[in-house]
Amino acid sequence: MAKKVIVIGAGPAGLSAAYTLSKNDIDVEVFEASSNIGGMSRSFDLWGQRVDLGPHRFFSKEPKINNFFDEIVKDDYTLVNRLTRIYYKKRFFDYPLKLLNVLGNLSIATIFSILFYYGKQRLFPVRNPETFEKWVTNRFGKKLYTIFFKYYTEKLWGIPCSKIDADWAAQRIKGLSLFEAVWNAFKGNKGNKHKTLVDEFSYPKNGTGTLYERSAIYVEENDGVIHKNKPVQSIVIENNQCKGIITIDGEKHEADYVISSMPLTSLLKGMDSVPKAVLGASNKLYFRNTILVYLEIDRDDLFEDNWIYVHSPEVKHGRITNFRNWCPSLNKGKKSTILCLEFWAFDSDSIWSADDKYLSDLAIRELKVLKLINESEVVNNAKIVRVPKCYPVYEIGYRNHLDVIENYLDNIEKLIPIGRYGAFKYNNQDHSILMGILAAENIINNTNVDLWKINTDTEYQEDGDVKDVLIQ
Ligand SMILES: Cc1cc2nc3c(=O)[nH]c(=O)nc-3n(C[C@H](O)[C@H](O)[C@H](O)COP(=O)(O)OP(=O)(O)OC[C@H]3O[C@@H](n4cnc5c(N)ncnc54)[C@H](O)[C@@H]3O)c2cc1C
Structure with a gap:
């Protein structure tokens, strides 16, 4: 039987799913709330130039993601040399850190303080660091944590580091110890494997949004439909099975599967008969x-x-x-x-x-x-x-709330939540693309790869080899 799939959201997650489905001759209809293609990864013209929403660096070691990039962008990309610095206390620190630059920017007293607190932490480590503050302090010592992590992290998240779950640190900076940071600084970061420190990246010449604009064109050229300005309001569920969606203007659309990249919390609000405990858990996520x-x-x-x-x-x-x-x-x-x-x-x-x-x-x-x-x-x-x-926001306790939601949604057939706010995961483009591709492949191949695990599994973070981790 031919399958029809509805995709909610035309960002990286939704469009990589729609693209993969279209390539496999599956009937696909995308509903996008805004007038844009690309979600948070869109590009747009501004004052005669081209810009993204802030910096959008694309990086992955996962072949599925890189194939997606290559198929769509083809040769229309350039390699950008990454030059980034940290501004702190009226000084610029090269990032990734370079030893001479760090030493030149800090007083002798501060350097001794860094070494003292690092040594102290090594001697008396916290056994199971549950917060971002404890996790980072454990690896770098209190002084380095304060200089290079605390202020930025608290600006970004708006809550103290002592309230942020260690998951966030584990996802972003796992494995990077003071020793590795200093060793990398000595080597000038050559051969550095750590994911957040990569210093050259592929970038589409007309902005990162090229990936998604072209995916959308591919979908439409292959008889898929993309509706813009059509927010999805609710999900039709019958006997624990998803049957389709209802848009904000009251239109009902049926499908064999719904892949959703709309905010997870809004998705649950738009479903009937969600147990109180699940709605309660959802209300705690923000x-x-x-x-x-x-x-x-x-x-x-x-x-x-x-x-x-x-x-x-x-x-x-x-x-x-x-x-x-x-x-x-x-x-x-x-x-x-x-x-x-x-x-x-x-x-x-x-x-x-x-x-x-x-x-x-x-x-x-x-x-x-x-x-x-x-x-x-x-x-x-x-x-x-x-x-x-x-x-x-990965506030302490968020994981328990998310577990409740994941368990509930796992029992609703034919509904597949993916994406950054769609799955409540701090995704980059690559994670959302991978979720989209694997969601589509689950439908095409009748498989059941656990998409909740993407961007949580540390092995994936370090080695980029998602297949061994997920398809067990
Ligand atoms: C400032 C900034 C910098 C970033 N830097 C990087 C970077 O350097 N590298 C990197 O890889 N990533 C970066 N990212 C992250 C990247 O933008 C996201 O990971 C990616 O866009 C997530 O894709 P997504 O499809 O999951 O979600 P989104 O891009 O958010 O797409 C979701 C789509 O769903 C639509 N939608 C929402 N609700 C509904 C509804 N009810 N009905 C229909 N449609 C709906 C939205 O309008 C949107 O188009 C950055 C993000 C920001 C904001």
């Missing part, structure tokens, strides 16, 4: 939003980094992207520079509802504090983009 402030500066030589992590607590933003330093095709011959500053906020924070003028003035002021632009610098243009529910 997200952090991002405000992106784009500024066009009338100069082409501001600084060389692709992006800068701003750890200093005296400014509110946490990262600055300089699109001029990615690849010339983004600038389209223009002489000005587009910067993008990231501010993070909860729904209830006043900055989330601040107006555009307030936000652009704040961003300009903070760039001057960092001395990245002069007092007299000409800012041609400003644009604000608000991205809701960007980061699933």
Whole structure:
């Protein structure tokens, strides 16, 4: 029997699923809430140039993901040399760390303090570190934790590191000890295997969104349908089996399977007869939003980094992207520079509802504090983009709530939640793409690969060899 699949969301997860299904001649219909293709990984034209939503570096060692990239982007990519630094206490630290640069930026007293706390932690480690704070302190010692992790992490998540689950550290910085960091610094990071420190990456010449724009074209050329501006409101379930969806305008669409990359919490709200305990667990999960402030500066030589992590607590933003330093095709011959500053906020924070003028003035002021632009610098243009529910917050206890939800949804047949907010996983593009491909393959091959495990399994994080881990 021919299968029909509905996909909710036209981001990396949804479109990699739709692309894989289309390639296998399966009837696919995508429902996207917004007018955009690419979700948080979209690219768009701005002031005659091309930009992404903040920095979007693509990296994976998993062949399925790299094949997807190659098939779609073909030769239209370039290799970008990663140059990124950390700004802390009026100084710039190369990131990945370089020994001489670190030593040159820190006082002798601070260096001794780093070594003292590192040694102390080695002698008296915490046995089962459950929080981000304990996990990182265990590996690096208290002083390095404070300089390189605490302030940035607390800006990003909006809660103290002592309330963040160690899962987040385990996903992002597993295996990187002080010894490895210093050893890498000595070697100049050659041969460095650690995932967050890769210093060259493939980047589509017309922005990261190319991957998803082209996937959407492929789906449509192969008789798939993509509906934009069609938010899905509820899911039709009969006898524990998913039968289709209902859009916000009341249209009912039936399908053999529904793959959902809409927020997991909204998915559950849109389902009938969800047990109280599951809804209770869902109500405990929450997200952090991002405000992106784009500024066009009338100069082409501001600084060389692709992006800068701003750890200093005296400014509110946490990262600055300089699109001029990615690849010339983004600038389209223009002489000005587009910067993008990231501010993070909860729904209830006043900055989330601040107006555009307030936000652009704040961003300009903070760039001057960092001395990245002069007092007299000409800012041609400003644009604000608000991205809701960007980061699933891994607050202590979130894992228990997610377990309740996963167990419940595992018993609903033909409904497959995937993606960053779709599965409440702190995914990069590669994880969401892999979830999409494997969701489609589960349908095509009648298999049951456990998609909840993607981006949680440390072996996958380290070696990129997902097959051995998942298909047991
Ligand atoms: C500032 C920033 C920087 C990042 N940097 C990187 C990076 O360097 N490298 C990297 O790999 N990743 C990066 N990411 C992460 C990357 O953007 C995401 O991992 C990726 O886009 C997640 O894909 P997704 O499909 O799971 O979710 P999304 O991209 O969020 O797509 C979900 C889609 O579902 C749609 N939707 C939501 N609700 C509904 C509904 N009810 N009905 C229909 N449609 C709905 C949304 O409109 C959206 O289009 C970054 C993200 C941000 C915000």
